[in-house]
Amino acid sequence: MEILGLLDKLEYALTNSSRVPATHKVILDLDRMLELVDQMRLTIPQDIQDAQDMMASKETFINQALLDARRIKASADEDSRQRVGESNIVQEAERQAEAILEDSKKRSDALLQDSQRKSHQLSQDAQTFGDLRSNDADKYAREVLARLEEHLASVLRSVRTGLDSLEEQQHSKVA
DSSP: OHHHHHHHHHHHHHHTSEEOTTSSOEEOOHHHHHHHHHHHHHHHHHHHHHHHHHHHHHHHHHHHHHHHHHHHHHHHHHHHHHHTOSSHHHHHHHHHHHHHHHHHHHHHHHHHHHHHHHHHHHHHHHHHHHHHHHHHHHHHHHHHHHHHHHHHHHHHHHHHHHHHHHHHHHHHHHO
């Protein structure tokens, strides 16, 4: 699954980012982080499609197995009729063939149900994962923007203080 590779890239970016001294915080490349989040959003639907394709392949395999079983049963029935006729042996073989066919159908139905259940679970897991990643990315963006806002406010206060000081000096010289 490609999503696991993207998670590895995200982990690598987080663990190899520059650290803020004396803290557990790191400096991240926002564009790179957002690019990874976008790639994850694009990859999750592909992984779901891959799971659905896998289910379709399983259904095709099951259908082919049922066709083969029916063909084998029909061939066995014809063979039995030619060799033995309508004896008790033929009737018993027919019953066994029907039992085998019924057992194959039950197994294929169980396999199909299991595949559908797993596909549904995978779809739900992918959606949950995508939602969590999206929420985490949004939370991180809010935190970064809040810190930027605080920093800009501090810079603006410094600029205002400098301007006020210059105006005070200019008024002192004029007076």
